[in-house]
Amino acid sequence: MPSHRHVRRALVFPLAAALAACALVPAEPVTVVAQNIEFTPKVIQLPAGQGFHLTLDNRDDGIPHGLSLQTRTSGVEPDELWASQIQIGPTRAEYDIPALAAGPYLLICPVHPNMQVELNVG
Ligand SMILES: [Cu+2]
DSSP states (O other): OOOHHHHHHHHHHHHHHHHHHHHHSOOOOEEEEEETTEEEOSEEEEOTTOOEEEEEEEOSBTOEEOOEEEEOOTTSOOOEEEEOOOEEBSEEEEEEEOOOOSEEEEEEOSSOTTOEEEEEEO
16 A cells, blocks of 8 residues: 555646646747738637737728637626727737636627637636
């Protein structure tokens, strides 16, 4: 029968390794391009618990776009967690977004609600 000491070490080591791996891999900066009243990319995957740098690259001349970050849980009313200013293109705007809990989110243009990016965190 293993001693308590052995059991504890077996549990702690994988956790320490997982934390070290997280610390070594910062969240990639994210760029959302708005062109022809469409966002690219359509889906973004991010690690949970890490802030990230978000760029909105509005390439639509004379057309306003923005980003609203919302929760996306089926059957639940979306919650707006953050919103950028509306920017008239062509222009680039950069934002620092705080760490998000794991889960599904949506980036949506308040001016054109059919412009959407699925943001999956976790
Ligand atoms: Cu828009």
